Amino acid sequence: MTDWLGPDEWRAVALSLKVSFWATCLSLPFGLWVAHLLARRDFAGKQVINGLVHLPLILPPVVTGYLLLTSFGTQGPVGRLLEPFGIVFAFRWTGAALAAAVMAFPLMVRAMRLSIEAVDPKLEQAAATLGASRAWVFVTVTLPLILPGILAGAILAFAKAMGEFGATITFVSNIPGQTQTVPSAIYAFLQVPGGESSAWRLVIVSVIIAMSALLISEWLARRANRRVAA
Amino acid sequence: MTLGVILRHRFEGFELDVAFDAPPGITVLFGRSGTGKTTIINAVAGLLKPDEGRVATEDWVLFDTSTNHWVPPHKRRLGYIFQDARLFPHLTVRQNLAYGQWFAPKSAPREDMSRIVDMLGLGDLLSRRPAALSGGEKQRVAIGRALLACPRLILADEPLSSLDEARKAEILPYFERLRDETKVPILYVSHAATEVARIATSVVALDKGRVTGQGPAAEVLSDPAVTPLGVRAAGAMITARVTAHHADGLSTLRAEGSDLLMPRVTQPEGTDVRLWIGAQDVMLAIVRPDGISALNILDVTIRDLRVGTGPGVIVQLSFGRSVLLARVTRRSAEALNLHPGQSVFAVLKAVSLPRDAVGDVMNRT
Structure with a gap:
C-alpha cells in the first residue's frame, strides 16, 4: 500500500483519515445531545436549531468555509477568543477538522435523531415507573437501543468528512502535509501536467473508503431497526 | 395499607372527578373505555399531572396539589403492568425481571427472584429476549418485572385485554394468587365483567369520569343501579x-x-x-x-x-x-x-x- 501510493499521496490519505477521525469523534457527543433535543424535547426555537443544524447541507460549501474563515480565522471574533488558549484553526489541520465536522454534522444528527424517534417513548415511561431517573432511562434504555443508529451516524459523518472539499479549501487552503486532504490533493494533482495517475490512485482510495462506510452504515441501520422493532 | 385517591382533571371535552379508597387486595376500576380509568392510573403513577387532587396512603403522600407536593414517577416505587407488556427489547427476560431491583432502595424488602420465577413459570425463558416470547409469556414477564421492583403499589392497566381467551385463562390465576398473597394495594383497570368478578376484592365503577359505585366486589356487581358496561353486561x-x-x-x-x-x-x-x-x-x-x-x-x-x-x-x-x-x-x-x-x-x-x-x-x- 505504501509503495503503491507516493509519499505526497500517502500524506494526503493519512491526513484525511486523521482529520475525519477527530471531526467525527469530537462532534459525536454534541451531535447526540442535539439529536436527543430535537427528537424528544419541545421548546421555543426548536425549528431555529433544526434549521441551523441543517444549514451546512443546503448552503454552498464555499459559503460555509468563508463563514468559518471570518469567525474562526485569526482575525475572526471566535478565533481571537481561542488563540490565547493555543487553539488555532486557520491554515492548520485542526481547521480542516472543524470544517469537516461542521459539514458532516447534519448527516450525523439526522441519523441519530431518526433512531431516537424510533424508540417507543412508552418503554422510557416503563423504565421510569420501575425507578429509573431520567439520566438512567437514557443510559439503560434509550442509549442501547440507538447504539446502531449512533454508529451509523458516525460512519456517515466520517465518510462525509473524508470527501469535504469546498469549505475546507476556502477556510484553510490547500497546504500539502498541513491541510491537503484527499479531495484537495486530487484537485492539486489535476492542476499539474502528469498528475493524472496520482489523482487516479486517490480516486480509487476514496471510492473504497466511501463504499465501505456506506455498506457498514446500511448494515448497522438494518440491525437497529430489527432491535427496536422487536 | 389503604390508598386514598382524589382526582380532578379536565381534558378537552372530558372531565374526570373521582374520589375512592383502595383497600389491600385488588381494587378494580371498572367501566367502559373512555371513562377515565387509564387517566386515573397514570395520575397515580405520576405519568400525568392532574389539575387537582391527592393520592396518599396512611403514611405516604404521592402527590397533593394543595401543598404542591409531587413525587416523580421514578421515586414512587411502583409496579406498573401495562396493557402492552413494554418489555425492554435489548434485555433478556432475566435482565428485564431484574431491572426494577437495580433502582430499588437497598432498604426495601427484596422479593425473591426465584420465587417469582417459579410462581409465573418463567424458568425456561430467562435467557430469551422479548422478541422470542409469545403474548402470554411477555405479559407474565411484565407481571414478574413489576413484582420484583419491590413496589409499594401495583398498577395494572387492562393487562389481559391484548390476549386471547386461552392466554387470559393462563394469566388470571396469577392475579388471583397475587390478590391473596400480597399486602400491597393493587389498582386494576378492566372492562370485562367476568374478569372483575374473578379477581376483584373491591370495585370502583366508573362512568363518564365519575364514580357510580364503590365497595366490596359482590355488592357493587349485584347492585342493579350500577351497570358500568350497560344493562346488557350486568x-x-x-x-x-x-x-x-x-x-x-x-x-x-x-x-x-x-x-x-x-x-x-x-x-x-x-x-x-x-x-x-x-x-x-x-x-x-x-x-x-x-x-x-x-x-x-x-x-x-x-x-x-x-x-x-x-x-x-x-x-x-x-x-x-x-x-x-x-x-x-x-x-x-x-x-x-x-x-x-x-x-x-x-x-x-x-x-x-x-x-x-x-x-x-x-x-x-
Missing part, C-alpha cells in the same frame, strides 16, 4: 363449592344450599370458586317450570326491580345470602306482576354459564 357474583365432576362433561357446584350444573370446571372437587352469572342468562318463572331443558331451577325472592328507559327491567333476586340479577322485558315483568318480596324461580341454562367466569375464591385469613 351480572352478579356468587361463591360456590365444586362438589362433583360428571362423565357427560358437566360439574355440580353447590351454592346457597342449591346445586348448580355447569360445563366442567378445572378446579378439583371440594374447592370454593367465584362464579359470575350474567343477568341476560337468567329467566324468571312464577311457578316451578316443568318439562324444560334448562338444568338449573333456583328458588329465589325478588328484592328489587329497576326499570330504566329501555324495554328491559333488571330484577335483583335474593338467592340465600347471595344476590342474583335477571334481565327481563318490561312486558314480562308486567304480565307476571313481578314485585319485591315475591318468591319466584330463576331458570339458568347450564351451557350459558361460561367456563371462564369461574375463578378461585379468595382464601385470605
Whole structure:
C-alpha cells in the first residue's frame, strides 16, 4: 500500500483519515445531545436549531468555509477568543477538522435523531415507573437501543468528512502535509501536467473508503431497526 | 395499607372527578373505555399531572396539589403492568425481571427472584429476549418485572385485554394468587365483567369520569343501579363449592344450599370458586317450570326491580345470602306482576354459564 501510493499521496490519505477521525469523534457527543433535543424535547426555537443544524447541507460549501474563515480565522471574533488558549484553526489541520465536522454534522444528527424517534417513548415511561431517573432511562434504555443508529451516524459523518472539499479549501487552503486532504490533493494533482495517475490512485482510495462506510452504515441501520422493532 | 385517591382533571371535552379508597387486595376500576380509568392510573403513577387532587396512603403522600407536593414517577416505587407488556427489547427476560431491583432502595424488602420465577413459570425463558416470547409469556414477564421492583403499589392497566381467551385463562390465576398473597394495594383497570368478578376484592365503577359505585366486589356487581358496561353486561357474583365432576362433561357446584350444573370446571372437587352469572342468562318463572331443558331451577325472592328507559327491567333476586340479577322485558315483568318480596324461580341454562367466569375464591385469613 505504501509503495503503491507516493509519499505526497500517502500524506494526503493519512491526513484525511486523521482529520475525519477527530471531526467525527469530537462532534459525536454534541451531535447526540442535539439529536436527543430535537427528537424528544419541545421548546421555543426548536425549528431555529433544526434549521441551523441543517444549514451546512443546503448552503454552498464555499459559503460555509468563508463563514468559518471570518469567525474562526485569526482575525475572526471566535478565533481571537481561542488563540490565547493555543487553539488555532486557520491554515492548520485542526481547521480542516472543524470544517469537516461542521459539514458532516447534519448527516450525523439526522441519523441519530431518526433512531431516537424510533424508540417507543412508552418503554422510557416503563423504565421510569420501575425507578429509573431520567439520566438512567437514557443510559439503560434509550442509549442501547440507538447504539446502531449512533454508529451509523458516525460512519456517515466520517465518510462525509473524508470527501469535504469546498469549505475546507476556502477556510484553510490547500497546504500539502498541513491541510491537503484527499479531495484537495486530487484537485492539486489535476492542476499539474502528469498528475493524472496520482489523482487516479486517490480516486480509487476514496471510492473504497466511501463504499465501505456506506455498506457498514446500511448494515448497522438494518440491525437497529430489527432491535427496536422487536 | 389503604390508598386514598382524589382526582380532578379536565381534558378537552372530558372531565374526570373521582374520589375512592383502595383497600389491600385488588381494587378494580371498572367501566367502559373512555371513562377515565387509564387517566386515573397514570395520575397515580405520576405519568400525568392532574389539575387537582391527592393520592396518599396512611403514611405516604404521592402527590397533593394543595401543598404542591409531587413525587416523580421514578421515586414512587411502583409496579406498573401495562396493557402492552413494554418489555425492554435489548434485555433478556432475566435482565428485564431484574431491572426494577437495580433502582430499588437497598432498604426495601427484596422479593425473591426465584420465587417469582417459579410462581409465573418463567424458568425456561430467562435467557430469551422479548422478541422470542409469545403474548402470554411477555405479559407474565411484565407481571414478574413489576413484582420484583419491590413496589409499594401495583398498577395494572387492562393487562389481559391484548390476549386471547386461552392466554387470559393462563394469566388470571396469577392475579388471583397475587390478590391473596400480597399486602400491597393493587389498582386494576378492566372492562370485562367476568374478569372483575374473578379477581376483584373491591370495585370502583366508573362512568363518564365519575364514580357510580364503590365497595366490596359482590355488592357493587349485584347492585342493579350500577351497570358500568350497560344493562346488557350486568351480572352478579356468587361463591360456590365444586362438589362433583360428571362423565357427560358437566360439574355440580353447590351454592346457597342449591346445586348448580355447569360445563366442567378445572378446579378439583371440594374447592370454593367465584362464579359470575350474567343477568341476560337468567329467566324468571312464577311457578316451578316443568318439562324444560334448562338444568338449573333456583328458588329465589325478588328484592328489587329497576326499570330504566329501555324495554328491559333488571330484577335483583335474593338467592340465600347471595344476590342474583335477571334481565327481563318490561312486558314480562308486567304480565307476571313481578314485585319485591315475591318468591319466584330463576331458570339458568347450564351451557350459558361460561367456563371462564369461574375463578378461585379468595382464601385470605
